Amino acid sequence: MKTVALAGSPGRGKKFIAYIKRYWTLYLLLLLPLTYFIIFKYIPMQYIQIAFKKYSIVKSVWEMPWAANNGLEYFIKAFSNKDFINALRNTIMLNFLDLIFGFPAPIILALLLNELPFPRYKRVTQTVAYMPHFLSWVIIAGLARQLFAPTSGLVNNFLTKIGLDTIPFLNEPKWWVVTYVFLGIWQSVGWNTIIYLAAITAINPELYEAAEMDGAGRFRKMWHITLPGIRTTIVTLLILSLGRILGSEFDRPFALMNHMVNDVANVISIFVYKYGIQALQFSLATAVGLFQSVVCVIFLFMANALAKRFGERGVW
Amino acid sequence: MKRTISILLVCFMMVALLAGCGSEPASTTPTPAQQTSPSSGSNEPSAPTPEPEIVDRKFTKTRSITVEIYDRNNDGGSPPEDNFFTNFIKEGVLRDHNVEVTYIPVGRWTEVEEINNLLAAGDAPDVCVTYSYPTIQTYANMGGVLDMAPYLEEYKDLLPNLYGLLGERNLFWNKDPQTGTVWAIEALLFNQARINTFVREDWLNKLNLKEPTNLQEFESMLYAFKNNAQVLLGSEANQMIPFSISFDVGWRADHLLAAFVPNDMTDKEGYIRGFDDRHILYPGIKEGVRVLNKWYNEGLIWKDFNLYGSGDSTEDNLMKAGYVGSFIHNWDYPYRNGDEGIHANLQRLVGPEAGFIAVAAFENDAGVYRKFLSNPIDRKVFFPSTNDEPLASLLYLDWISNLENRKFLQIGEEGVNHEITADGAVKMLSATGDKIMNSPSNIDYTITINGLDLGDPTLTAKSLSLNYPGVDPRYIEKAWPLSTKDGRIIPQFNVGEIKAEEGMGPALSQKRDTFLVQAVSCPPDQFDAVFDAGMQDYLNSGGQAIIDERTEKYAQFYE
CATH class of the missing domain: 3.40.190.10 (Periplasmic binding protein-like II)
Known part of the structure; x- marks a missing residue:
């Protein structure tokens, strides 16, 4: 904790020099990623100013004039735009549903996989389950249309064949949300499972042996050993996903949406694309992006503080 | 094993972190110079x-x-x-x-x-x-x-x-x-x-129908296609699509909608309400959309049209396969792309007699085949x-x-x-x-x-x-004049920049497409509510401001 060298303590200074002499190569190695972050992450941050300025394509960002209303013109513009409020609501709703249904899914799958007795079968299942992660959303959306379209989709054709009504999976807002969340889980569950499986392998096998001696069944072992064993991982990932509650993917809703479900599928990233990139309103787009990032950071801090209060380690 | 997994884990965390940080808009970062020329700099x-x-x-x-x-x-x-x-x-x-x-x-x-x-x-x-x-x-x-x-x-x-x-x-x-x-x-x-209205010429011949020359005839033709699906498509009868359309209803029903615009609409009104190139703000358009709504609910329109976005080839493929009876699109659409085109595919899959032919089917209140052409x-x-x-x-x-x-x-x-x-x-x-x-x-x-x-x-x-390899010139010779027949051009009114239009194009176009798609595919008894709510949203989101500024500028320079 106390690493600050006081000016009047020569002993510490000498220690510091010795430390540097010994480990300078490691710091040299660190320089490369640091440069990367400075050049590609911190220097571009000066362009955050665009959110408060009247954007001009021919002027440097420092020369652009300030926007009206003390530079808050574009924030006011965004919040008085009905589409933005709608996008904000949809972003939170879809991310929240993703969190509720999508977050526990890989934990459950990891627990199930862990119980499988045949290693080869387990490995194959795991591989098959994480394959969809590598598919682009454009492809998944194409598959979804083939499967779920009301008249030509495979699923609906099957439903009609067995005498049921077709289900508007993609063209009715409520059903679309269900499809959206379901496809999200399908795509990411296997991939996220890898982390939990890795955490599970780190649990001391003696705990299981001891539990068996005491007569614990599978379910008891899962509940009292496996789950507590991966609790730190769960909390870390939960904090990270809470930090993304207002973040929004672009390709997933954009590829899956259609005009029938605009009211629930329009999320912040699509708003930014439509008003900012397509209509060249860069200041508005940057203002919205900045708002999004700030809220995400606040959520991240809150989740971390909460985790610490409940005795977990947090992410930092 | 454990070590590999932990390395994998670290890699994953790094990727996740980078992805999380990567949300800054990058569009303002200047790209390195691609070309040096004396004029740049x-x-x-x-x-x-x-x-x-x-x-x-x-x-x-x-x-x-x-x-x-x-x-x-x-x-x-x-x-x-x-x-x-x-x-x-x-x-x-x-x-x-x-x-x-x-x-x-x-x-x-x-x-x-x-x-x-x-x-x-x-x-x-x-x-x-x-x-x-x-x-x-x-x-x-x-x-x-x-x-x-x-x-x-x-x-x-x-x-x-x-x-x-x-x-x-x-x-x-x-x-x-x-x-x-x-x-x-x-x-x-x-x-x-x-733009042109196309119908399957060989289907008309098979069913002994004449080319439709007004809305009633066009509609009965669609019913005829639907009711005779067995004759026209045989075992694939359930694939029948009498009229096909896309999410871009304004474009893909242009001739039909234009026929509902009163013939005596003034140039002034045409200009003031003409911001949208699909003419959705013109008077009378709503009744045209109502016809589409009726067709949709009667099963005359492709049911899944609202699922596919721009550039999707599903609809083209249905045309190529020979399931589509009629549609409205770019004036030479079925004849384009030579060997890969709709016409060539129809000839291959259905037979040498198959083909889409342009027709003039939608009259307005003055009995002319009105369509709005570009300047x-x-x-x-x-x-x-x-x-x-x-x-x-x-x-x-x-x-x-x-x-x-x-x-x-x-x-x-x-x-x-x-x-x-x-x-x-x-x-x-x-x-x-x-x-x-x-x-x-x-x-x-x-x-x-x-x-x-x-x-x-x-x-x-x-x-x-x-100019269309593999297409009998008679098709083009018919399509070309029909596309401009009774065309009307709203003249330009040069009033300078309309401030209300700045940056509104993409957002308003999307709103237009959305409410038209919803109005076409809702139950008939909800049509008025859906259309009116959509139009209101369009106007509130900037449409009305554009109309107002155009009215004002028009008065300033032309009255």
């Missing part, structure tokens, strides 16, 4: 100084300019910036005007983004071209565009071909009535044909403020506007790109290798004109119908 627009160094429209000292060229990345195409046709232009412009031309390729489908980057980096080509005037207006408001008006006036005598082709009308089309600025000149839209403007050519060779750039435009030069660019070399038929018409051939045309009629090089022009209207029309 300076941010000051040069003053219109008299050029004593020009003799007989030829510079005494060689000048250099850069020109934007669309890169369509076609299969088997040639590099757009260096091929047979660019050499033809480069040599000609150097010979006639002593101007050296360098082409800067810009992706056709990402042009706005790429030009953004080039402008921001001060490396934009001296001659830029785009389809979107609002984009140029936005650049101009940021100080990124050169005012062409003084140059066009000063050098008028040096630009006979440019003035000859575009005339004062297209050159000063965008002249601001108050400040007199011209941010961009308008290329000439030579071919006015826009004769096309792409917009502008000079960024970094252009310090405005005269050389204008001479370049003049050179490609010369009839002989643009004719060669449009039809290419005889025996390679085209052949002359017995009656003198030009028949296009598909060339390969260096002389391949990367765009139809080399439209990307002839940026001042869109549409085949051989200098003689009858010859042009005759040649046009030979």
Whole structure:
């Protein structure tokens, strides 16, 4: 904790020099990623100013004039735009549903996989389950249309064949949300499972042996050993996903949406694309992006503080 | 094993972290210079100084300019910036005007983004071209565009071909009535044909039906298709689509909707409510959409139309497979793309008698087949403020506007790109290798004109119908005049910039598509509610502000 060298303590200074002499190569190695972050992450941050300025394509960002209303013109513009409020609501709703249904899914799958007795079968299942992660959303959306379209989709054709009504999976807002969340889980569950499986392998096998001696069944072992064993991982990932509650993917809703479900599928990233990139309103787009990032950071801090209060380690 | 997993875990965390940090908009980061030319680098627009160094429209000292060229990345195409046709232009412009031309390729489908980057980096080509005037207006408001008006006036005598082709009308089309600025000149839209209504000719013959000539006949034809699906499609009867449409209802029902607009709508109203190029604000449109709603609920329209976005080929494939009975689309849509096109596929899959034919089926209240055509403007050519060779750039435009030069660019070399038929018409051939045309009629090089022009209207029309390999010319000969039959052009009212329109285009177009799609596919008893709510949302989100400002500006300049 106390690493600050006081000016009047020569002993510490000498220690510091010795430390540097010994480990300078490691710091040299660190320089490369640091440069990367400075050049590609911190220097571009000066362009955050665009959110408060009247954007001009021919002027440097420092020369652009300030926007009206003390530079808050574009924030006011965004919040008085009905589409933005709608996008904000949809972003939170879809991310929240993703969190509720999508977050526990890989934990459950990891627990199930862990119980499988045949290693080869387990490995194959795991591989098959994480394959969809590598598919682009454009492809998944194409598959979804083939499967779920009301008249030509495979699923609906099957439903009609067995005498049921077709289900508007993609063209009715409520059903679309269900499809959206379901496809999200399908795509990411296997991939996220890898982390939990890795955490599970780190649990001391003696705990299981001891539990068996005491007569614990599978379910008891899962509940009292496996789950507590991966609790730190769960909390870390939960904090990270809470930090993304207002973040929004672009390709997933954009590829899956259609005009029938605009009211629930329009999320912040699509708003930014439509008003900012397509209509060249860069200041508005940057203002919205900045708002999004700030809220995400606040959520991240809150989740971390909460985790610490409940005795977990947090992410930092 | 454990170690591998922990390494994997670390990698994953790094990726997740980077992805989380990567949400900053990157569009403002300047790209490195792609091309160095003498004209780039300076941010000051040069003053219109008299050029004593020009003799007989030829510079005494060689000048250099850069020109934007669309890169369509076609299969088997040639590099757009260096091929047979660019050499033809480069040599000609150097010979006639002593101007050296360098082409800067810009992706056709990402042009706005790429030009953004080039402008921001001060490396934009001296001659830029785009389809979107609002984009140029936005650049101009940021100080990124050169005012062409003084140059066009000063050098008028040096630009006979440019003035000859575009005339004062297209050159000063965008002249601001108050400040007199011209941010961009308008290329000439030579071919006015826009949209057509198509029906399956062989189905009409099979069912002994005549070509529909009004809405009632068209509707009974759709019912006939539906009720005779067994006859027309046999075992695939359940695939029957009497009328097909896409999410872009305004475009894909254009002729039908235009017929519901009162014939006596004034030009003033046409202008004030004409912001949207699908004419959705015109009076009467709602009743047209109601017809579509009825058709949809009666099973006459493709049920899944609302699921597919722009560029999706599902609907085309249904047409190619022969399931679609009728549709409204671009005037030559089924005949395009030669061997890959709808017509060729129908001939292969269904038989030599199969084909779509254009019909005139929708009369308005005055009994004419009204359709709204575009003004004769096309792409917009502008000079960024970094252009310090405005005269050389204008001479370049003049050179490609010369009839002989643009004719060669449009039809290419005889025996390679085209052949002359017995009656003198030009028949296009598909060339390969260096002389391949990367765009139809080399439209990307002839940026001042869109549409085949051989200098003689009858010859042009005759040649046009030979322009579709594998398609019987009679189809084109019928489609071409029908597309403009009883067409109406709302004249231009030049009132300068409408502030309310800035940045609204994409958002309003999407709202329009959304509420039209929802209005077509809702139950009939909800139609009024859905349509009215959608229209209200459209107006509240900026539509009304545009109408108001247009009304005000119209009164200011024309009343």
